[in-house]
Amino acid sequence: MSQQTSYPEGSALKGQITSRQRRGSAWQLAFQVSTIIGIIALIALLYNITNQAFGLVAIQNKVEPSSLVLALEEERLLSAENTVTSEDDNELVAGIASDANAIGFFGYAYYQQNSDQLKLLTVDGIAPTAESVQNETYGLVRPLYLYTTADVLAQNQAANIFLNYYLTHINEEIEDVGYFATSDAQLSEARAAWTAASGLNLQPGQWAAINPEGITGQLSVVGSSTLFPVNERIAERLAADGFAATVNLANVGSTAGLRAFCEEGTADIAAASRPITSAEFEACRENDLRPIEIQIGTDALAIVTSPENSFTTNVTQQELRTLFDTATTWADANEAWPNNPVARYIPGADSGTLDFFAETVFPKDLANLSKETLVELLTANISVGLGRRLEREQRFYDDRLVFDDPDLFAEACASDNPAAGCTMPARDQENVYELLLQEVVAPDVVSAWSLMDSLFARDEVEAFVATEYPNAELTFRSWLTLDFITSPQSSTPEFAGVRTAIMGSLWVVAITVFFSFPIGVGAAIYLEEYASDTFINRTIQTNINNLAGVPSIIYGMLGLAIFVRTLEPLTSGALFGVGDGTTANGRTILSAGLTLGLLILPVIIIAAQEAIRAVPHSLRQAGMALGATKWQTIWAHVLPSALPGILTGTILAISRAIGETAPLVVVGASTLIFVDPNSPFSKFTTLPIQIYQWTARPQAEFRNIAAAAILVLLVLLLSLNASAILLRNRYARRA
Amino acid sequence: MTSTVTGFANGNLAVEARNMHVYYGPFRAVKDVSLKIKTHAITAFIGPSGCGKSTVLRSFNRMNDLVATARVEGEILYHGNNIYSNDVDPVEIRRRIGMVFQKPNPFPKTIYENVAWGARINSYKGDMDELVESSLRQAALWNEVKDKLQESGYSLSGGQQQRLCIARTIAVKPDIILMDEPTSALDPVATLRIEELIQELKKNYTIIIVTHNMQQAARASDFTAFYNMDEDRAGYLVEYSGTNELFTNPKNELTEQYITGRFG
Numbered sequence A: 001m002s003q004q005t006s007y008p009e010g011s012a013l014k015g016q017i018t019s020r021q022r023r024g025s026a027w028q029l030a031f032q033v034s035t036i037i038g039i040i041a042l043i044a045l046l047y048n049i050t051n052q053a054f055g056l057v058a059i060q061n062k063v064e065p066s067s068l069v070l071a072l073e074e075e076r077l078l079s080a081e082n083t084v085t086s087e088d089d090n091e092l093v094a095g096i097a098s099d100a101n102a103i104g105f106f107g108y109a110y111y112q113q114n115s116d117q118l119k120l121l122t123v124d125g126i127a128p129t130a131e132s133v134q135n136e137t138y139g140l141v142r143p144l145y146l147y148t149t150a151d152v153l154a155q156n157q158a159a160n161i162f163l164n165y166y167l168t169h170i171n172e173e174i175e176d177v178g179y180f181a182t183s184d185a186q187l188s189e190a191r192a193a194w195t196a197a198s199g200l201n202l203q204p205g206q207w208a209a210i211n212p213e214g215i216t217g218q219l220s221v222v223g224s225s226t227l228f229p230v231n232e233r234i235a236e237r238l239a240a241d242g243f244a245a246t247v248n249l250a251n252v253g254s255t256a257g258l259r260a261f262c263e264e265g266t267a268d269i270a271a272a273s274r275p276i277t278s279a280e281f282e283a284c285r286e287n288d289l290r291p292i293e294i295q296i297g298t299d300a301l302a303i304v305t306s307p308e309n310s311f312t313t314n315v316t317q318q319e320l321r322t323l324f325d326t327a328t329t330w331a332d333a334n335e336a337w338p339n340n341p342v343a344r345y346i347p348g349a350d351s352g353t354l355d356f357f358a359e360t361v362f363p364k365d366l367a368n369l370s371k372e373t374l375v376e377l378l379t380a381n382i383s384v385g386l387g388r389r390l391e392r393e394q395r396f397y398d399d400r401l402v403f404d405d406p407d408l409f410a411e412a413c414a415s416d417n418p419a420a421g422c423t424m425p426a427r428d429q430e431n432v433y434e435l436l437l438q439e440v441v442a443p444d445v446v447s448a449w450s451l452m453d454s455l456f457a458r459d460e461v462e463a464f465v466a467t468e469y470p471n472a473e474l475t476f477r478s479w480l481t482l483d484f485i486t487s488p489q490s491s492t493p494e495f496a497g498v499r500t501a502i503m504g505s506l507w508v509v510a511i512t513v514f515f516s517f518p519i520g521v522g523a524a525i526y527l528e529e530y531a532s533d534t535f536i537n538r539t540i541q542t543n544i545n546n547l548a549g550v551p552s553i554i555y556g557m558l559g560l561a562i563f564v565r566t567l568e569p570l571t572s573g574a575l576f577g578v579g580d581g582t583t584a585n586g587r588t589i590l591s592a593g594l595t596l597g598l599l600i601l602p603v604i605i606i607a608a609q610e611a612i613r614a615v616p617h618s619l620r621q622a623g624m625a626l627g628a629t630k631w632q633t634i635w636a637h638v639l640p641s642a643l644p645g646i647l648t649g650t651i652l653a654i655s656r657a658i659g660e661t662a663p664l665v666v667v668g669a670s671t672l673i674f675v676d677p678n679s680p681f682s683k684f685t686t687l688p689i690q691i692y693q694w695t696a697r698p699q700a701e702f703r704n705i706a707a708a709a710i711l712v713l714l715v716l717l718l719s720l721n722a723s724a725i726l727l728r729n730r731y732a733r734r735a
Numbered sequence B: 001m002t003s004t005v006t007g008f009a010n011g012n013l014a015v016e017a018r019n020m021h022v023y024y025g026p027f028r029a030v031k032d033v034s035l036k037i038k039t040h041a042i043t044a045f046i047g048p049s050g051c052g053k054s055t056v057l058r059s060f061n062r063m064n065d066l067v068a069t070a071r072v073e074g075e076i077l078y079h080g081n082n083i084y085s086n087d088v089d090p091v092e093i094r095r096r097i098g099m100v101f102q103k104p105n106p107f108p109k110t111i112y113e114n115v116a117w118g119a120r121i122n123s124y125k126g127d128m129d130e131l132v133e134s135s136l137r138q139a140a141l142w143n144e145v146k147d148k149l150q151e152s153g154y155s156l157s158g159g160q161q162q163r164l165c166i167a168r169t170i171a172v173k174p175d176i177i178l179m180d181e182p183t184s185a186l187d188p189v190a191t192l193r194i195e196e197l198i199q200e201l202k203k204n205y206t207i208i209i210v211t212h213n214m215q216q217a218a219r220a221s222d223f224t225a226f227y228n229m230d231e232d233r234a235g236y237l238v239e240y241s242g243t244n245e246l247f248t249n250p251k252n253e254l255t256e257q258y259i260t261g262r263f264g
């Protein structure tokens, strides 16, 4: 028996099988590795997008909402009836002391001087004491600050010594002046900030030891009148200790002091009875100054009545708000109080105390203001030109105009192309609030961090913001929000949304599907069921197969030539008399949808052909054998059986269409449109185009919203696919 | 060709093939077949694999039209008309001459729909529920499926599926039912049931059945036609006569060899 015709036996057989198995395992491993590579690629993609779409942001307002409200509230305080306003504190004291129905407020220091003539009220049940002020359980407090910069400290030895002396002895003086001392903890924090900035490497014990004697030089301390007496005392003590430098103390108010410090460069140290505002901070930064903030005490407001007032010893903040604003009688603020008219005594408009009161007592939240108040704020803070534009977009009141001239407005409304504001109902409170935020407060993302940095390097981020943007607010932001999805496009990333793009994508895809699905399936049925095997049909088939591989940009050029140019009367809607004159001629949703329809047509045809071909022949025979016509058999049996396959192919094709950019750019997608598409003849943009444009913008935040838009696109794709799959499964189950 | 089946009256003639040749492209699969089929009788086609039994059977209701390359020459007379003449619509022929296939092929629809569909597309007027029930009863399937008419036809066993296909065919009330090896995919019990069913159906329908099962032909048919292939693989009719006669007293030597299992 010859070797060639035998099979391996025994150990040879075993070895042979093992080697075959090993080859199989190697292949299996290779497939597993490919799957894993695919999964890793997907995860990397998602990681990348998510990392951009969520994370910390530092947001800084152009104008603080609180300062907007403050100005308004002061206005109202001053104009309330039965109000005595005076810059002369003695006049106020005398007025309050003699009137049992009077109420007023002072800086706490001033109350102390006149405590024998006045009665101090507790606020929300808490009296101003060292403790209640320090821990801010007493509501009407404001911190007192000195501002300086590292440069000053490094260059001006006198300023250095002054500040050191100030921090060492402030708590011996401040209570005497009538303010409240800062806690030791806060003081050492302030010292640390100062030492770090000054470059002096001092241990806490070494502080007091620095001897001011014999130090000469020049030093100017400018600012708050509130802090002026404190500064004076420190300067006097220093001089007594032999400090020989010239100290210029200027009592010009906090705002002027900070201006001198940041903008004019004429102050070494600024004194302020409020924190520096973001605008002031920016002004400093523009001049390469980085202010160091040192809290040296706290001021409190005293709410006082006449000693003759017998009905109360306490007010709540709510009652304070009513008493100084709308109340005419005491009973308006609290029913338990008598029905006597309120007599109000307040410091004048130039006084920081009025700011202090308005700031601490009245809410700073814009969102709760009435529509009228918000419109007032808007009027005061935007240009008439912008106001007019906004008013023509949508009016503020149905019965009157705020910005526009009535005649001009009427004229604009009578024109052929009247503004939307002519017919739309007036804006509501929420709308005006949004406007105010956008146009006046204008919050700006000054810096943004990736999700990973936000989660794992939060401390560094916080430190960075504290030094670079101390007025900015650090919040965790999901760039993907409901607002983002429902807002139209905007040129500021803060307010930009993808609604226009989503609508554009949905419109375009709808047209794509309505065009390519019936035609594609129809062609597939013809080619599979009816076409005989002739040369022409084979040529058609080959062409379709090749068309599926043509680069999409070529379809864009085809679409531009056919739909945008040649068929312009049709695609612009002019043929139906519906296109609005301003749209970009043939560059409409219809053209885009048809172009993408052409693009995916071959894919749908091929997929449908495959699906139809896969329907067992026995099914057709069964139908025909019952006396059904060919079409009846196709309709009742072939198509339902092929439908799951056809739908699968269509889903893939649609996914491709949704993600396309190149052909749409060629067909003429609009770069910036703010109006939702509302017909096939509208201008359009789509999500991928929006994303493409955003990623090309220089501002970093556009990349964040691009990432968020990618997530929206993914979700849109997934939900379209999911619904198509559900549909498919329904058909598949019926079989 | 030896044919002894000429003795029945013209009124009993269901369908007749005259000098029929069938080609698939250039290949002649069936050559010069002539035979008459008697009404309300069961005629069996037997013969070795590939000799053209299915081809002949499909020619009777123009199912060969579904094969692009197929071509029929000669005549098939049904009610005196050639079904292959130009003015005949094959749809009407298939409506009159139904077919049950070798492999059960129910529609991917409910049992009810499987039966009702053919009736509906042929514009049946009458109570559909009744028609479905009577068809299923005639196909001896009613008792097994009456409680699950809305379930898929695929949920039935192979034998049940085949009876469903028979019920579906009966529902359009054809004259003739062509059956191409209807039991080849079934077990002996299911086979027996189908055979009994065919006997039952004979009262109302003319049946032509292709089978490889000699016992089945002998047991269940009234007439038997034996086909064979010549050297260029063209099938031809060798002998056609009453089943008893063909099995007990075959005229042709090939027939005898075939039924005794000596070739094929």
Ligand SMILES: Nc1ncnc2c1ncn2[C@@H]1O[C@H](COP(=O)(O)OP(=O)(O)OP(=O)(O)O)[C@@H](O)[C@H]1O
Residues within 6 Å of the ligand: B024, B029, B047, B048, B049, B050, B051, B052, B053, B054, B055, B056, B067, B069, B233, B235
């Ligand atoms: N669709 C077709 N296209 C081309 N040739 C075919 C086709 N169908 C059948 N044939 C050929 O025709 C001849 C007869 O086939 P047919 O199916 O009629 O044989 P059969 O007798 O039914 O065989 P079996 O008993 O195996 O079913 C065979 O040679 C076969 O190859």
Ligand SMILES: [Mg+2]
Residues within 6 Å of the ligand: B053, B054, B055, B180, B210
């Ligand atoms: Mg066959």
